[in-house]
Amino acid sequence: MNWQAIRAIYVFEMARTFRTIAQSIVSPVLSTVLYFVVFGAAIGGRIESVEGISYGAFIVPGLIMLTLLQQAVTNASFGIYFPKFIGTIYELLSAPMSFVEIVIGYVGAAATKALMIALIILATSTLFVDLQILHPVWMVTFLVLTAVSFALLGFIIGIWAGNFEQLQLIPLLIITPLVFLGGSFYSVSMLPPAWQTITHFNPVLYLISGFRWSFFGVADVPVGISIAAITVFLALCLTVIWLIFRTGWRLRQ
Amino acid sequence: MPAIISVRNLGKTYANGFTALDDVSLDIEEGEILALLGPNGAGKTTLISVICGLVQPTAGTVTVGGHDIRSEYRAARALIGLVPQEITIEPFEKVIATTRFSRGLFGKAPDEAHLEQVLRALSLWDKKDTRNRELSGGMKRRVLIAKALSHEPRILFLDEPTAGVDVNLRKDMWALVRRLRDDGVTIILTTHYIEEAEQMADRIGVIDKGRLLLVEDKDRLMRKLGRKRLVIELQAPLTSVPDALARYNLTVERDGHALAYDYDTQADRTGIAHLLSDLAQAGLSVRDLETTESSLEQVFLSLVEENA
Known part of the structure; x- marks a missing residue:
């Protein structure tokens, strides 16, 4: 393994994060605070509790997941797309490093950044609501697995994208709706039966459900299924990455 | 090496x-x-x-x-x-x-x-x-x-x-x-x-x-690929190349005051000695001679043209 190269990419990407600190960290935190104000205070005032948990606390795992997914995908996709766009990718491709090392560098940095923001949001939310975390180890496991999986997805999007529009397309049109409809702000049991069935086709439901379970011990779906779902998704992303690596798709002519 | x-x-x-x-x-x-x-x-x-x-x-x-x-x-x-x-x-x-x-x-x-x-x-x-x-x-x-x-x-x-x-x-x-x-x-x-x-x-x-x-x-x-050009400056100007010198592919230059001859430096016979004696026989008197070497540019162009 070319650890120096992985380190170089990781340090370089993290430096970008800190250079653009306002847009990297301040803006997701600000938008989360806005969610708290709008959903927690305005709506939460009318919904007293969901499954025995105060509404303000109930939405915290969903809000963290919303930001975690968006950040992991956008950071990883931008991280690899930008060198492609400006042409500096030549250096990565001519360096004595394998595709796996490139992936570890970019995905590692994107996942780290997404996790940092998730933890900041978690800390921020304690200012608004009382939180309990029943299964902290599982909480961290869900966070890390989700961050890594979606950073991998972002990396694939970044390799695939031919322009900035395509880069924004999937996060905007697929991931955000899935998170909103995946039970971020409500329990699936609150939906009419038909919608409950449909929601079970939404993969993000399993992430949010499992993550919420690690906080409060309540879940929309059994936690084992949540873990299986995230594992399958991770495996799927790794397979696509492996195929890209094998074929040099969109990278080497 | x-x-x-x-x-x-x-x-x-x-x-x-x-x-x-x-x-x-x-x-x-x-x-x-x-x-x-x-x-x-x-x-x-x-x-x-x-x-x-x-x-x-x-x-x-x-x-x-x-x-x-x-x-x-x-x-x-x-x-x-x-x-x-x-x-x-x-x-x-x-x-x-x-x-x-x-x-x-x-x-x-x-x-x-x-x-x-x-x-x-x-x-x-x-x-x-x-x-x-x-x-x-x-x-x-x-x-x-x-x-x-x-x-x-x-x-x-x-x-x-x-x-x-x-x-x-x-x-x-x-x-x-x-x-x-x-x-x-x-x-x-x-x-x-x-x-x-x-x-x-x-x-x-x-x-x-x-x-x-x-x-x-x-x-x-x-x-190896360099060609040279011999420019023969004449005492009296010409309008065209005399028939006796046709086989040398000469060109008239400098308003008839000179004749130019391209030759291959690597050839067994450059033809210069014959040309000079034929010039004398044709009654042309030579004032000056100069040779120029072709640049890499010309070498390159001739190679690329051959490949075309």
Whole structure:
């Protein structure tokens, strides 16, 4: 393994994060605070509790997941797309490093950044609501697995994208709706039966459900299924990455 | 000298059927400066891109320092520094950070002293904390060279290093290349400026339409393919070439005051002695003689025309 190269990419990407600190960290935190104000205070005032948990606390795992997914995908996709766009990718491709090392560098940095923001949001939310975390180890496991999986997805999007529009397309049109409809702000049991069935086709439901379970011990779906779902998704992303690596798709002519 | 790069029957045909490289074989010796000369689109950049791992060849093999570029790509690529033709550089990074990044990518442990040495040699040290996008075009190009040298390569590829570069910077670049060569770095540069090849190279390879037409010691190439022109200045002007001299393919120059004769310096008989005696027989008296050697440019054009 070319650890120096992985380190170089990781340090370089993290430096970008800190250079653009306002847009990297301040803006997701600000938008989360806005969610708290709008959903927690305005709506939460009318919904007293969901499954025995105060509404303000109930939405915290969903809000963290919303930001975690968006950040992991956008950071990883931008991280690899930008060198492609400006042409500096030549250096990565001519360096004595394998595709796996490139992936570890970019995905590692994107996942780290997404996790940092998730933890900041978690800390921020304690200012608004009382939180309990029943299964902290599982909480961290869900966070890390989700961050890594979606950073991998972002990396694939970044390799695939031919322009900035395509880069924004999937996060905007697929991931955000899935998170909103995946039970971020409500329990699936609150939906009419038909919608409950449909929601079970939404993969993000399993992430949010499992993550919420690690906080409060309540879940929309059994936690084992949540873990299986995230594992399958991770495996799927790794397979696509492996195929890209094998074929040099969109990278080497 | 041993070959540090060995290219065997290399071919690259793109999916759309375009053949960028056609059966190219080439040995590059350690420590030499090789110039690859050819018109735009000849395949120079493709050849470099294959050796550096950016383009996958469709035929043939390449070894770098004895390592196959596919099965032992790590060992092969670690030896190579590449300066691309386009100025492609991270706009928002500082010069030092971007150079440090390059060194890391090539698997080398951090070495600030080496980076300082490289940046000083390129007159970039006082710009080390400047962001790349604030640099002039010439400086950006030097940053690209600094990146390529950051990991102490034994081979340096310079793809059109002086395209669009002003005269002073071009001279600096040439001096730098010579210094690197003196340090034992093998240098392969592509150019379509003949002057550059003539100034810099130990050997010259000519590429056109994906084929390597020849690789030759620069001076030998000039001699071998060099044609000379003899200009005969006459006492009295002429309007046309006399019939008696028709077989020499002479041209009338300088408003009839001179005749020009092109000949091959490598031919067994240049024909000069016969021409001069025939001139005397035709009653033309000679005032002066001069010969001029063709430049590499003419050599190159005649090669490319033959290949057309």
